[in-house]
Amino acid sequence: MSLKNKAGGGSLWINPVLDKEFRLRMRTPRSFVALLIYVMVLGLLAIGFIYVTTGLQDQQSGGRFDPSVSRVLFYVLSIAQLVLIAFMTPALTAGVISGEREKQTLNILLTTQQSSSAIVLSKLFSSLAFMVLIVLATLPVYSIVFLYGGISPSQLALVFLFYLFTMLLLGALGIMCSTIFKRTIISVIMTYGMTMFIFAATGVAYLLMLAIVQQSYYSGTVPPKYSWVGFILGLNPVGALVSIFEPGISKQAFLVNSGNLQGKAPIALWLQFLLVYSVVIVGALWVAIRRIRPVRRKRREDDFDAPNNGASAGEVAEMKPAEGMKNDK
């Protein structure tokens, strides 16, 4: 769709909207304060954890901090970071369109030659770039974990990729709300609502369903290969994240008979998470791109294809000036 057009054109990276977002974001002290607070929260958590565990171990092993404990620290940090991301991403993205609308700059931006997809995607990417910066700034905290061992760099890389995906998801939802709702405050509330749903509601639903299913599970004469409850946990980011460190979790989540060694989970939790929410991301971005400018109500049937065809035709004409700018830089 339009998404591919833009990225394929390669003009997205030097897009003026993206350039503007980067510049203006970095001109507020707020960004640096957010970065500072974020890293401090995570750092304090790590220090607190070490303090507590070494304190507890003092009586037993004389203050040693062994790899298995550092593994636990890694899990704690990773989940804490995921929760922090869940708090930060909506705050960064839920106001990007509605904020411009409220400041009355959106109208002017919409009369320029920038396509709807360029505006939406640039705004999303600039917010995500800032989130990535924040997450990278927490890397030194993770060095504590590496100091004591127990975790491989590739695991860390996977976790960071997972964060990236989660940010993309929450960011896409935030931008969609920001386009649909006229006021930032409503958009922020709705985005946090969706985030809460993804993080908390799926977890609670899993635990509830698990209790119900477990009662009837072993009563049957022939136990089924696996239970569907696992699919609910696969919608939960924490569940999916844990399944990256501990692949065995997927099997447990689907209640695969533990006696059965050949038994496998129907799908790894993180993979299900990735697949389901990829569709959500694409859907949310599609809505945002369509709704940022007024939607034609007439000719509803061919509307489905028409705007995209129109956009790609327009894009070809636009390519020249965009290319010119690139050479220029």
Add this chain to the structure above:
Amino acid sequence: MIEIKDLSKRYGNFQALDGISMTIDAGTVFGFVGPNGAGKSTTMSILATLLLPDSGIAKVSGFDVTKHPKEVRRRIGYMPDFFGVYDRFKTDEYLHFYGASYGIARSEREKLIPQLLELVNLSDKKEAYVDGLSRGMKQRLCLARSLVHDPEVLILDEPASGLDPRARIEMREILKELKRMGKTIIISSHILPELAEMVDQIGVIEHGRMVAQGKVSDIQSRLRVNRVLHIRTLARQEELAAKLRDEAHVSRVLSDANGIQVHFSGQDVEQMQLLRRVLDWEYEVVSFNEAQTNLEDVFLEITKGGAAT
């Protein structure tokens, strides 16, 4: 250049535009006037591709605003009635951003932007943050912004609103300059004398309908059927006023410290005869003149309860 036909737009069950039509030729400066809530901004938003009409056609340079919005955007410079600026930009960065948004190469922008700042008298504010500009300067900056891509058509929604008299005059000078540059300009306002000296045509809109359209002078003369005469005498003013009330073509006579005001429906010949009669009566007339019907009167006359429809 701009073609609007039977354009309608409703918000909920409020009919904001009710079948409005107008044509504006290339190079024309068109004054769009009407009371608050008449539908000026709505019409202009539709022309700027920001709003979709419910029915009717709006075309800019032959491109339909709903079918080819990209082509339309390329050709128009739009200045909304209310707008914000990115406060944390410097003035020239602000223009660079919009220039880039229209796909203008940096080297070209480097040449263009000083010229634009010159045009709107902001050259000395090049390095200033937009945040620190006064209202009038922001307004001029926004006008410069609407010119970055050298549009054929300018859609200016109350560009002088909220400006002090001096800033209004400056804005007017800039617009005259743009007119000399051959732009087609559609400009809305409810302060009519402001438009009078620079527009070629006016369209008067009320309740979403066009109530009068044409050359300023045409519309003015149409209303001259009812002229107001102003007479000042050295003495015996009340006596003269009483006598005038019985004259033909006189509909109303007011007498106060400033003299006598006569609402007169006759033409030039009758007016001359009236003057001759007053002199024959040997009143000591100091002045006898026809009050200028300005656009303000035209406006009030036309929009009087929408009777002119």
